Amino acid sequence: MSEKEEKEFLAARDDVVKKVLEAQPDDEILYDLAELFKVFGDSTRIKILYSMFETELCVNDIARLLNLSQSSVSHQLRILKSSKLVKFRREGKSIFYSLDDEHVRAIISMGMEHVEE
Amino acid sequence: MSEKEEKEFLAARDDVVKKVLEAQPDDEILYDLAELFKVFGDSTRIKILYSMFETELCVNDIARLLNLSQSSVSHQLRILKSSKLVKFRREGKSIFYSLDDEHVRAIISMGMEHVEE
DNA sequence: TTAACATATGATTATTTGTTCATATGTATC
DNA sequence: GATACATATGAACAAATAATCATATGTTAA
Numbered sequence: 240m241s242e243k244e245e246k247e248f249l250a251a252r253d254d255v256v257k258k259v260l261e262a263q264p265d266d267e268i269l270y271d272l273a274e275l276f277k278v279f280g281d282s283t284r285i286k287i288l289y290s291m292f293e294t295e296l297c298v299n300d301i302a303r304l305l306n307l308s309q310s311s312v313s314h315q316l317r318i319l320k321s322s323k324l325v326k327f328r329r330e331g332k333s334i335f336y337s338l339d340d341e342h343v344r345a346i347i348s349m350g351m352e353h354v355e356e
Numbered sequence: 357m358s359e360k361e362e363k364e365f366l367a368a369r370d371d372v373v374k375k376v377l378e379a380q381p382d383d384e385i386l387y388d389l390a391e392l393f394k395v396f397g398d399s400t401r402i403k404i405l406y407s408m409f410e411t412e413l414c415v416n417d418i419a420r421l422l423n424l425s426q427s428s429v430s431h432q433l434r435i436l437k438s439s440k441l442v443k444f445r446r447e448g449k450s451i452f453y454s455l456d457d458e459h460v461r462a463i464i465s466m467g468m469e470h471v472e473e
Numbered sequence: 474t475t476a477a478c479a480t481a482t483g484a485t486t487a488t489t490t491g492t493t494c495a496t497a498t499g500t501a502t503c
Numbered sequence: 504g505a506t507a508c509a510t511a512t513g514a515a516c517a518a519a520t521a522a523t524c525a526t527a528t529g530t531t532a533a
Contacts, residue, residue, distance in 0.1 A: 240448070240501080252414070256421045259407050263421075264468075266399075269406060271471045272464070273399040280394030281521075282387045289386060290376050297369070298480055304373045304380075311522060313481055323470075330532050331357070332479045342470045347389070349466055351381075353440075353459045354388045357531080398491075415510055428492060430511055449500050449509045 278322045279346065283307065288324065288338065288347060295328075295337035299335050369471065394438045396463065400424065401432050405455065405464060412445075412454035 240248065263269075279285060286305050288295060296304070302312045316336060319325040324343050327336045338344060357365065380386075396402060403422050407413060413421070418427045433453060436442040439461050443451045455461060 252417055255411060255413070256417050259411065259413070259417075260421055262410065263403075263406060266403075267403050268468075268471060272467050273397055273402040275397075275467050275471055276393050276402070278369055280390055280397035282383075282390040283521075285386050285390040285393070286380075286383075289380060294372060294376065295392045296372070299478095300369055300373050300376075308523075309480070310482085310524080313479095314521075317481075319406030323473075325414065329530090330436045332477095333442070334480065340470075342466060346463065346470070348461060350389050350392050350465045351385075353457075353463070354385060354392055356440075400491075425493070426510070427494080427512085431491075434511075446500085449507095451510065 263341060278318060278324060279350070281315075283311070285347075287312065287315055287319065288343065291325065291336060291338050292344065292347075295335040297330075297333040297335050299333070301336075353356060381440060392439060395441060396467070398432075400428070401436060402464075404429065404432055404436065405460065408442065408453060408455050409461065409464075412452040414447075414450040414452050416450070418453075 279288070283305070287301055290304055292331060298309060298312055298316065301307070301316075302309050305312075314324065316327075319336075320327070323339050325336045326339045327334050329335075396405070400422070404418055407421055415426060415429055415433065418424070418433075419426050419435060422429075431442075436453075437444070441454055442453045443456045444451050446452075452472065
């Protein structure tokens, strides 16, 4: 590369960087996005989410199903709740959890497609 | 709840648990799925991925763009590479990275929709 | 209101992980 | 080959986090 070409290359890169920077969402949004994926990024939580793919389950169901302590399930459900990934309703002594919306299913399905390649 | 109702309730729950267990993918798959989302679950990596949404970038571009050290970017790109989320090509001294496939964009977009609610 | 059951939560601990610093590898130009 | 530049990598350290244990809260039925 000649010296002139070199200069042009650098200027071109600067241009690209500047444009990308303008198109980039606010840091805050990207931070929230990462936080969201972090919730999906634990195998216990993924198992819990997946078990609710077709039906609602109570805490005890999940604990037995996945061979986890009640405490552990409860802790994880709290995280899933606060990320709005699951909703719940009380019925007597039990509390039934289910996936909050179609986004959750869609995100998991997309991930599955990538993994199953 | 009468004692009989109680018994029926427990039997019904057992049934549900059994059915869910049968429908659940292998642990190995769910583990891989969690590992995949874990990669998306860091704000530095999300920023890197997002910056490549429209165009390929070299390591130095990304470092300047996101105000990160070259080393840090390189480490993260290694993780993104091994998860098959980005591909790359060499051009002279530089190495240009880009998103590997449409799944990556789709997963990020889905996440964005959830976050932006 | 007490006993029994279901779920939630706080503190502690062990593990995982992202960044930094130093250095190595790879490429082009002289 | 020597130099300069771009990227990769290994080791070490600090911060984040999931499981466990103990205990608290909430609900039902006697």
